[in-house]
Amino acid sequence: MRAALDRLPSWARWMVYAAVGVLVLTVVQGFDDTERLTAVTSSQAMLRWAVPIMLAGLGGLFSERAGVVNIGLEGMLILGTWFGAWGAINYGGWAGLVIGMGGGAIGGLIHAIATVSFGVDHIISGVAINVTAPGVARFLSSEILTGYDGGSITQSPRTPGVGRFTFPFLAGGDLFGWDTPDVLGWFARKDWFFVSDITGLVRGLVAQVSLATMIAFALVPFSAWLMWRTRFGLRLRICGEHPTGGETQGINIYLYKYFGVVISGALAGLGGAFIASPELSGIYLEGQTNGRGFIGLAALIFGNWRPGGIMAGALLFGYPFGVGLRDLDGSASHALLLVNTIALLAVLAWALNRRRRIDAGLAAGLGLGAAVWYFLSTTVPDWWIAILPFVIVLVVLVFFSQRLRMPRADGLPYRKGEA
Amino acid sequence: GDDEETETVAEPEPAAAEPEPDPEPEPETTEAPEPEPEPETTEAPEAPEPEMTDISVGLVFDIGGRGDQSFNDSAAAGIERAAAELGITFTEASPEPDGSNRGELLQLAADAHDIVIGVGFLFEGDAAAVGAENPDTRFGVVDSAMLNFGADPVAPYGENIAGLVFAEHEGSFLVGAAAALKSQTGKIGFIGGVANVGGLIERFEAGFNAGARTVNPDIEIIGDYITEAPDFDGFNAPDRAKEIALAMYEEGADIVYHAAGGSGAGLFQAALEQSEATGSKVWAIGVDSDQYHTADAGVRDYILTSMLKRVDVSIFEMIKSVIDGTMQPGPTAYDLSVDGVGYSTSGGFVDDIAGELEALKAQIVSGDIAVPTEP
Amino acid sequence: MAPAIELTGITKRFPGVVANDDIHLEVAEGEIHAICGENGAGKSTLMKILYGMQPPDSGTIRIQGDEVELHSPAQAIELGIGMVHQHFMLADQLTVLENVILGAEPMRSLGRIDFQAGREHLDEVGRAYGLDINADDLVETLEVGERQRVEIIKVLYRGAKILILDEPTAVLVPQEVDELFRNIRELKASGATILFIDHKLDEVLEIADTITVLRQGRTVGTVKPGEVTAHDLAEMMIGSELPVPDAGASTVTEEVALELSGLRVAGEGDRAVVDDVTLSVHRGEIVGIAGVEGNGQAELVNAIIGIQDPDQGVITLLGRDITHVSVRHRREMGLGYVPQDRHRDGLLLGFTLWENAALGHQTEKPYSRGPWLSRLGMRGRANRIKEDFDVRTPNIEVSAHALSGGNQQKLIVGREMVADPAVLIANHPTRGIDVGAQAAVWDDIRDARSRGLATLLVSADLDELIGLSDTIVVMLRGRLVARLDPNDVTPRDLGAYMTGAALEAGAP
């Protein structure tokens, strides 16, 4: 079994893991008499909530792979929300995304100037950007948005979005005017144990998907391709691994660092524009990023500085966020406790298998706690759901941090000609 | 034990009326800190006519300030009306994002103005303190009774400090009734911004639920809050409001009411998207202002009605009472009986049930229906 | 025919130093041209200028007769110049292939790299020059010699006709040096011009066609190897005779100061990186540890000073078991340490000299009294170290990175010596410092030895090992495989032991 798994390519292995996860969700939700855990809408919500986090994380990826720590993602996200909304209102949804990217890129450029050209400590510069961005956004609002009908110093009028797309065959989308059959939908409606659940979840990922979401997810393989298959990517990575080495091979390190950090800002800006788009908010509102830049940073580290990992991290945040919000009666939240227990049991098995005693003890303790809570309660308080995504990521990091490897020269100062 | 308080709020007089005119710190003029001596005469001009007075008002919004399309904007409307009709002048301010300088702003406003109004109950403590220091300035605080519950007996914080309180539960009762009357599915929803802020938002929920159940005891009501204090993101999270609203609509609710400040935009967006996606129309109910007019034109048609909380009226009246020399210290209640709260009819979506709503309103005003303040 | 390289009047100043002072250099096409000079003579700087990494303040560069202005390595590479740097310029987490093709990536459409073409070309180059390496290995898994090969392949991959090798032998054992020299001769045979930097004079004399000597940034002269002896070269380099390490009469006592028994340190995957090491160092004795880098010396030293936990065995210091005692406690008990990488392990670069002088001894008098630091004591000691150990600095208030490497090293040695330790672990104590400083460090160690200091000396400099040690042990794959008498062993023999060749051959 293990060997068979190991033989699979990594994407297929992850599919298997995901399927097992869905199986667990399916079984567990039965106990709490809820269908939210595997509802179509849950997977859609997960996507929506994952996108800005993922984009911020990918932004962090480009920056940190180029050796520049980017704690300023939050500020760039904020710039993205403002510029995204402004662009969308004036020039339409697509322009909003592009202009939002531009806004974030400006933040990235400032970060690059400070860190790359002036050698300022990366954290310091990032914090400065986080402090400055809200002020700039507010100032721009007071100068510009207040002039709009429905706009104010803290918010914009409603923003238009971009279109949605339903995949043909999979979810019954149009193909050149032909209404294709909705295959996944057919299964999902059958009420077959597990099959309907997993098809339902998957259908949520392919039906009525915002084009912006699709672009965001397309950026994951694209980033991986760019990073590991192209010249640009190789040169970018050397900046994060061994910049002087790159310098000696004729690479203009400053240039690539600038690229990396500006792209980083642009991606965070795109994330911001997404938040302000109708997919999430549909307006610009001060404070609406709610710290997602920092969460993106967490996803980056969680994802071991790899696009796929970042996506996994973002989804891991997005799922409980989305499900928690939609969980009006609290049943799903309660069921998630049992999911947590089972996940911790899996960690326990892994730890025992690897003879990692401390991990096993921790997993057993946490799992037991979750189980006791689950069985002694019928609902969980709202605040628990609010913090669940953070707790999950923290716990995952507690078990797996040691296996993370950040780019070697990440955060270190680099100056040309000092090799 | 909130019942007594509820009464306090509902009736404009009780605790406020009896307190003896005692502990007023006589203007025992200290030294420097008062910039301009404020002649008593300015405050009680004999001419109540809308002539140009030289009264000036400092309006201090809460974080976010003007432009939230509901609460703060309503306050702004009130002050503008006062400027137009009473001829007062005014300036506006709003505190730092972390809420650190409310007291300073009140003091600054008091330095420069005859009347200072804090928009939001968060000004309560600071207004009490600053009010005591500036006995010649009149203070008004929206959403607070400005009664010192720590004192025995309970008394206003000062002769110069008024509280403008609203019977949100009564207004919410009416929109709850409207929702129940208009609902096709027998399921409606409520979204609160931040839970546990001293039960403030819960009052909206309580009234809404009661109103809905009064007209339809079988109605199913789904309620949810976006965040809990001290996480105030709930007033600033249209994305989360939208997610919750979508879930409610998908559960079968066809009308959702929000008391979530800026997050309401997400509800409207959800109503629009859900209606467009399913082809059957779902509704949202706005809050504080007539959101049919303040919200974006694109979502207007989904706003069934709004629970009106006439902050504008209260502010206007408060300023006027100062000019008239009739200002009441302590709470002045703006309830249904004085049209301090109500519902909007813009769009004409509730015209068909106007009769029932008016009847309910009459019953509340007459006391036949007692609206609870806790869900 | 125009010379391959012609440098005229090259001057380069750094704040406070003239690294290159009106240097003239001519390198003929197809020759191996060695450049010698002591540390800090300006060799690397000159090469970096030639490679476009640093612009000269004045002077001209001609390549194949054409005057060029180099602003970046990219231009130099374009002109067929390749450089192997003094320090490895490899990204550990990238593969050999990625490291090699970087900057000269074979391309496909859409900006993609043609990895297959790169791999083929790499193998081709490797075969042509006998440099065997697996293109898809991660660099971090490679050993030192292999890394060196990757560096050379990097240069050859781009078809460089002029190769600059900056101290390529520093980290190699003699056998690997032979291998390298064979490669270099092959390169020469294929028409390449080679600039070769080294200050091991026998090596220079062996390989070079022409030798240029630099001293304090100036060209002292250009000679042919046949016309000079190592002795002559040394004089040219430093203006006087080359110091040699010499232990003098033995001062070894019976008293054991440091004892290791059955020491085992586990590395990744539970593999023993230090395997059953038993060794004792007596008062007044210097025990040298020879070994190719990466054979467990670093871990052994770490275990002794206490920053890595051994999983078996006992360490005894002055008769007390210190196997699980904290670093601080060991130091207080009289364990001194001169680390191999002074920037990483020895100094706080941004701190003042007097703070650095206290590092590692901050709990001891006169640096502190109880929990309180004594700035007076710290400054006093620092001044004493400055005087006694000849640390050249304007004052002790400057920060450590203002000092040259040699002076930094003298500061560290001084710091450890004034604490009057019973046992000193000297880990490559003279690596990368100039001859003057080197001689001073040797003197210091010898003096302390005569006062009864027990020293464990780990060094890659075989002359140093042979010259200073009372006993030499050879470490190979974590084990002590030989114990030799320095009086009757040559560097070449030692190299044979270090690589294991001698053991296979069944030698003593």
Added chain:
Amino acid sequence: MTERLTHRLMLASAAPIAAVVIAVVLSSIVLLISGSNPLAAYADMVQHASKLETQVDILNRATPLYLSGVAAAIGFRMNLFNIGVEGQYLLAFIVAAHLGAQVELPSVLHIAFILVVAMAVGGMFSGAAGVLKVTRGVNEVISTIMLNAVVISGLAAWWIVEWQAGGEISATGGRVGTEPIAESGLLPDINSWLEVFTREVGLGKKLTGMLVVALVVGVVYHVILNRTVFGFDLRSSGANPTASHVGGVSPKRMVVIAMTLSGMVAGLVGMTELMDTGYYPSNPISLLGFTGIAVALLGRNHPAGVAVAALIFGFLDVSSGILQISGAASREIVEIMKGVIILTAVIAYEVVRRIREREEAAAAAAAMAASPGADA
């Protein structure tokens, strides 16, 4: 020597002065663009700040910022990024408010009890992040971000409901928050100290007694850091953990200790409010933790520097009020100025640092050249 001293002083002050000048210039440009008169705005700000009562406001504002800045600075000194000051102070605030209301003690003890509880809670919570870092390798940036959320949306939300039972709950007048602490537990204001030097403070402004605590914290921070072996360990471990480890300082231990100390100081941040109001409200003054990071950076983690930075921030925050009331400029300019000051300050610091480094290197090299020959 004096010449060198003045030179050093000039270098040291060049950066902050340059930063402020550039910030003023940039802000003026922004103001001009937005149609305001910068001179009028600055005049308002300065005139306002010259009043004693405003100065009290500035100090009251600067006090928690200073504590927060020092908390962040302790982390930075160890190369640790304690982004969790926000969560730590709120947690300490609510727990100290609750426990402080449960006990009856003589005033001095009562106050001490509350402060100690706050420091203990902050320290433990932050120390936990340190323990996770050294035992599990969890990056402290991430763990503290996560823990912030856990505190703000979780623990505080839970406990405020549990613990407000003792206090009155009402939207229209009663207190919202934890049960109030008895008078004996509140730190008196120190107006009288101020009034010794000035005149009577008017307008009911109260200079917070926490200012004294903050000063003590600053002095202790300075003394520990610069005058004790422990401080040397901390600084060296932050500057170069491996060299420091070789020198006998366990980096893991230092991480846990530094995080704990940072959290202990963070625990005091909320005390400015608690000692004034006596309870934890549902809307405590927030964001002080994040602002503290900026304050620490602007003040270069130096006890006095952080104080100056806190005062600058306090001044700017307080100015935002007068600008609005006088209408001289939009208050957003204050936020922009903060950001610009930080950005320009860090760049200027970096430039100055390089100049200083170069000068030192030159001096050291000159010393080399001056001494007789390089050859021994």
